[in-house]
Amino acid sequence: MWDEINVSIPPGVRSYPLIEKIREATIKATEANAKMAEEEWKRVTHEEGLPQFSATPSVDMRPAGQGVDIVVRYITRAGVRLETRNRLFETVVELMRQEREAPQTVAAMT
Secondary structure, rough: OEEEEEEEOOOOOOOOHHHHHHHHHHHHHHHHHHHHHHHHHHHHOOOOOOOOOOOOOOOEEEEEEOEEEEEEEEEEOOOHHHHHHHHHHHHHHHHHHHHHHHHHHHHHOO
């Protein structure tokens, strides 16, 4: 099942490095479910060669009034949907905190 989380990046946070870290964390966290979904899709459609379906997570940016909104879409099993969502949201919040503190740490050392 497809699921998504939405977060807003406040002004002052470098969005592109953060989005890349979020994408990597999402791929790692959903890798097993994505592989299972792609295998099931192949089995059901009897598709050979390159699949038309990809269960790779996506991370998209949208301009917002104050900063940028990020939408993370991924595939997970229904039984672990809430657990996966909570774990990913926690990871995203932690990455945002680290990214916000990173420039301050560099400035403090100079």
